[in-house]
Amino acid sequence: MNSIKAMAPATVANVSCGFDIFGFAVESPCDEVILTLRDEPGVVITSITGDGGRLPTDANRNTAGVAVQEYLKATGYNQGIAIELNKHLPLGSGMGSSAASSVAALVAVNHLMGNPLKRDELLPFAMEAERVACGSAHADNVAPSLLGGFVLIRSYEPLDVTRIPTPDDLYCTLIHPQLELKTEDSRNVLKASVPLRDAVRQWGNIAGLVVGLMKPDYGLIGRSLQDYIAEPLRSVLIPGFDRIKETAVQAGALGAGISGSGPTIFALSVSAATAKKVGEAIRDEFEGFRVESEVYVSRINAMGATVESVEQKENIV
Amino acid sequence: MNSIKAMAPATVANVSCGFDIFGFAVESPCDEVILTLRDEPGVVITSITGDGGRLPTDANRNTAGVAVQEYLKATGYNQGIAIELNKHLPLGSGMGSSAASSVAALVAVNHLMGNPLKRDELLPFAMEAERVACGSAHADNVAPSLLGGFVLIRSYEPLDVTRIPTPDDLYCTLIHPQLELKTEDSRNVLKASVPLRDAVRQWGNIAGLVVGLMKPDYGLIGRSLQDYIAEPLRSVLIPGFDRIKETAVQAGALGAGISGSGPTIFALSVSAATAKKVGEAIRDEFEGFRVESEVYVSRINAMGATVESVEQKENIV
Numbered sequence: 149m150n151s152i153k154a155m156a157p158a159t160v161a162n163v164s165c166g167f168d169i170f171g172f173a174v175e176s177p178c179d180e181v182i183l184t185l186r187d188e189p190g191v192v193i194t195s196i197t198g199d200g201g202r203l204p205t206d207a208n209r210n211t212a213g214v215a216v217q218e219y220l221k222a223t224g225y226n227q228g229i230a231i232e233l234n235k236h237l238p239l240g241s242g243m244g245s246s247a248a249s250s251v252a253a254l255v256a257v258n259h260l261m262g263n264p265l266k267r268d269e270l271l272p273f274a275m276e277a278e279r280v281a282c283g284s285a286h287a288d289n290v291a292p293s294l295l296g297g298f299v300l301i302r303s304y305e306p307l308d309v310t311r312i313p314t315p316d317d318l319y320c321t322l323i324h325p326q327l328e329l330k331t332e333d334s335r336n337v338l339k340a341s342v343p344l345r346d347a348v349r350q351w352g353n354i355a356g357l358v359v360g361l362m363k364p365d366y367g368l369i370g371r372s373l374q375d376y377i378a379e380p381l382r383s384v385l386i387p388g389f390d391r392i393k394e395t396a397v398q399a400g401a402l403g404a405g406i407s408g409s410g411p412t413i414f415a416l417s418v419s420a421a422t423a424k425k426v427g428e429a430i431r432d433e434f435e436g437f438r439v440e441s442e443v444y445v446s447r448i449n450a451m452g453a454t455v456e457s458v459e460q461k462e463n464i465v
Numbered sequence: 466m467n468s469i470k471a472m473a474p475a476t477v478a479n480v481s482c483g484f485d486i487f488g489f490a491v492e493s494p495c496d497e498v499i500l501t502l503r504d505e506p507g508v509v510i511t512s513i514t515g516d517g518g519r520l521p522t523d524a525n526r527n528t529a530g531v532a533v534q535e536y537l538k539a540t541g542y543n544q545g546i547a548i549e550l551n552k553h554l555p556l557g558s559g560m561g562s563s564a565a566s567s568v569a570a571l572v573a574v575n576h577l578m579g580n581p582l583k584r585d586e587l588l589p590f591a592m593e594a595e596r597v598a599c600g601s602a603h604a605d606n607v608a609p610s611l612l613g614g615f616v617l618i619r620s621y622e623p624l625d626v627t628r629i630p631t632p633d634d635l636y637c638t639l640i641h642p643q644l645e646l647k648t649e650d651s652r653n654v655l656k657a658s659v660p661l662r663d664a665v666r667q668w669g670n671i672a673g674l675v676v677g678l679m680k681p682d683y684g685l686i687g688r689s690l691q692d693y694i695a696e697p698l699r700s701v702l703i704p705g706f707d708r709i710k711e712t713a714v715q716a717g718a719l720g721a722g723i724s725g726s727g728p729t730i731f732a733l734s735v736s737a738a739t740a741k742k743v744g745e746a747i748r749d750e751f752e753g754f755r756v757e758s759e760v761y762v763s764r765i766n767a768m769g770a771t772v773e774s775v776e777q778k779e780n781i782v
Contacts, residue, residue, distance in 0.1 A: 169665065169672060300672045300676060302673040302688065303670075308669075308673070308685075312676055313680075338661065339661065340661055341658045342659050342664045343659075344655065344656065344658060347659045347664045347694070348484060350668060351482075351483065351486055351667060352486045352617070352618065352620055354672050355486060355617045355619065355629075355675050356619040356625070358676055358679075359617060362679045368627060371619065371625060
């Protein structure tokens, strides 16, 4: 085997109250990466589709390229690799687009090398790729895309990542409006300090969300999906945000918020039918602002990134 | 029946990372209240033991008296009540002394009236008594003393209180040094705002503690018992605090911290034997500073306050 295909899913970071500590994976969309061994040393990106020509093909500036190089550097394999990247996640959407590409590339290269590293050992390389993509080595997209499920990043120093069990009947709706925000811009609106009063309300919701997911207690999940820190500042960048949240709840969602740094909206519901209805209702709201949007409905993705072998490509090897 | 005895337990509020949102009840010590119907209207305190003469016998200034009066006002019973209060909790200790007295008085008066209100409906009266005792209507001691178990106060407006399941083999050590801090002083050292970086670390620990308790994952509980908000400021009031925490962990505790606003130290361990050893080790540390201390070891108290009938006292009726 000298060629491998991997898929890594979109993710919802923050999940309203859990700024920089929570993230979960969905089932679709997924980015696809095909990695092929090459005789010449070095990592090259041979093609990118689905990005409208906007992603760098320089392997030092592309998250998939950075992740694979970090992996090779750390493991000591002096192996030439060709990367083919098929983007299905919209860029700058708040759905973890950069994370999905680097995670797919990492599970692929690890598989090509015979899986010498465990899944969670790949996390630091994906975090390093995030540093290239958005200026800081966050794990709240890469960890759920890599490991699957709903993930808590309790601490960065040392890195402490834990899966939070979630009920099987929880469905996520992602609504991606055709607006683009850069993560850096979206981080810049945040303030360096938080009133103690708001911090206490925030951690009440954080604990409430965890208890709600694990019991499960759907009412408590819904009441806890409130963010006093990032959402009040970031939501001004999304037209009609307050009405969109109301619309989601009226359509039956437990709650809704900004996915990552936006502009994608996520909502959680207790059935696929409700999650679909919520997606349609929010799409209609955005249409009122003449903004088109794409809707994705899925369960929380317990698997994370997946790998499948592909037929040998003679033209590359 | 015209006389009733109730017991309400000591509580650990905050639990390191959960400032103002977490509290749990222990099995001992408990305050005891005996309530007796009297022919004359009004609420009177007929005796207080165990307080060294320091608690007010004016029913408008004593938490048990305030709680009973709030209850009678809200329920409309025009009934004279005599209160006998036997304090077993040290005052100003951070073990929820004022809460235990008001909670015991409330379950007693509710029982005397035929239990017209459910347990959780008594909470607002106990919170009002806390306002008299320490200036703000906090629920993090009264809720666990009343309801038992490990409690999350997710929100105050509206009040949203939830039990967090805990493992049966979790033991709490309370070490009460003979130092007295007033809750008001201890609150005054807190700052009005929190650096965002510390807030994020704090909520990582909050989520970690909840996941750890519910899975259970003892390592995660231990790693999460860190407070970046109140403990760094309050611990300067407790001699040798950093060494005490280290001592607790060396003796086998999962973690340790300040109980409520202190100076009592709590530690969590996974067996009664370890919890006892931890108590002895911390008592020795305090002795090094020539501070005597009392040690209490118990499981988390799942019951909360309890009621038992008492024989009629002819001299009061």
